[in-house]
Amino acid sequence: MPAQILSGKEVADRILADVAKEVDSLARSGCRPFLAVVRVGDDPASVAYVRGKRKDAARVGILSEEHTFPEETGQEDVCALIDRLNREEGVHGILVQLPLPPHIDEEAIIERIAPEKDVDGFHPVNVGRMVLGQETFLPCTPHGILMMLRHAGVEVRGRHVVVVGRSNIVGKPLANLLLQKREGGNATVTVCHTATPDIGSFTRQADIVVVAAGRPGVLTADMVREGAVVIDVGINRVEDPSSPRGYRLIGDVAFEEVARKASLITPVPGGVGLVTRAMLLWNTVRAARLAQE
Numbered sequence: 001m002p003a004q005i006l007s008g009k010e011v012a013d014r015i016l017a018d019v020a021k022e023v024d025s026l027a028r029s030g031c032r033p034f035l036a037v038v039r040v041g042d043d044p045a046s047v048a049y050v051r052g053k054r055k056d057a058a059r060v061g062i063l064s065e066e067h068t069f070p071e072e073t074g075q076e077d078v079c080a081l082i083d084r085l086n087r088e089e090g091v092h093g094i095l096v097q098l099p100l101p102p103h104i105d106e107e108a109i110i111e112r113i114a115p116e117k118d119v120d121g122f123h124p125v126n127v128g129r130m131v132l133g134q135e136t137f138l139p140c141t142p143h144g145i146l147m148m149l150r151h152a153g154v155e156v157r158g159r160h161v162v163v164v165g166r167s168n169i170v171g172k173p174l175a176n177l178l179l180q181k182r183e184g185g186n187a188t189v190t191v192c193h194t195a196t197p198d199i200g201s202f203t204r205q206a207d208i209v210v211v212a213a214g215r216p217g218v219l220t221a222d223m224v225r226e227g228a229v230v231i232d233v234g235i236n237r238v239e240d241p242s243s244p245r246g247y248r249l250i251g252d253v254a255f256e257e258v259a260r261k262a263s264l265i266t267p268v269p270g271g272v273g274l275v276t277r278a279m280l281l282w283n284t285v286r287a288a289r290l291a292q293e
């Protein structure tokens with residue numbers, strides 16, 4: 001039987017409805033959540049992501065502003081802006097869109113953001129809190145994946161989850177959240193990466209496979225067990241002259257063939273990406289709420 005499709009839109013809409021209620025409640029106490037987005041250069045994917053994030057923000061009543069720098073901007077100029085945004089009381093969340101141009105020290109930029117405004121959950125203080133299981137801003141994509149699994153009624157506890165990819169943004173934090181001893185965790189987790197020989201020998205043992213490798217076709221049908229749950233985090237642009245934009249988006253999973261074997265699968269586009277955006281706004285209202293306390 002072909003897999004059920006787990007729509008990101010459905011999950012994101014539900015989260016955004018909760019966020020909108022929280023925005024209303026904050027507005028009644030005179031606070032309007034505000035997100036500052038920083039972008040350096042003209043990477044088309046980053047431009048599109050930021051546009052999507054701001055569109056969602058506007059939809060739920062969160063104010064946002066975008067600061068764009070030309071590609072050749074130096075480290076000091078970006079740091080100076082972050083320092084200013086850190087000081088501004090009306091700014092609750094700061095997001096620096098990654099990747100940054102190679103001459104900019106990404107780690108130093110992330111560390112410059114005040115941890116209480118780090119709505120991406122990338123600051124080492126917030127990463128440390130997350131690893132320890134403390135209350136903090138959880139990184140949006142891993143948190144979104146947990147929300148999708150919960151929404152679909154997929155029990156994680158006691159299951160074997162194989163994560164393909166070990167990025168700081170997805171693979172590492174997701175593996176961590178899945179193994180934590182609390183609701184949404186308690187999984188047995190294996191992480192595969194570019195130095196793993198025969199990734200299929202691991203993914204074939206998985207109840208749930210999450211692919212965040214950043215390359216199309218990383219997971220094929222022969223690599224999944226019948227009835228597995230498959231979460232595709234990849235967003236890859238491939239040329240497509242028949243599309244009006246000249247390209248189309250595909251995930252890391254060979255969707256058609258894997259969907260014939262899996263029990264549940266997320267699509268690209270329309271999957272994890274939409275929920276990631278919703279979780280960013282969830283973190284932004286949380287930042288605004290904490291600033292009121």
Ligand code: GUN
Nearest residue numbers: 095096097098099120140
């Ligand atoms: N680039 C790709 N994903 C992300 C994300 O979640 N946050 C930021 N800031 N940049 C990204």
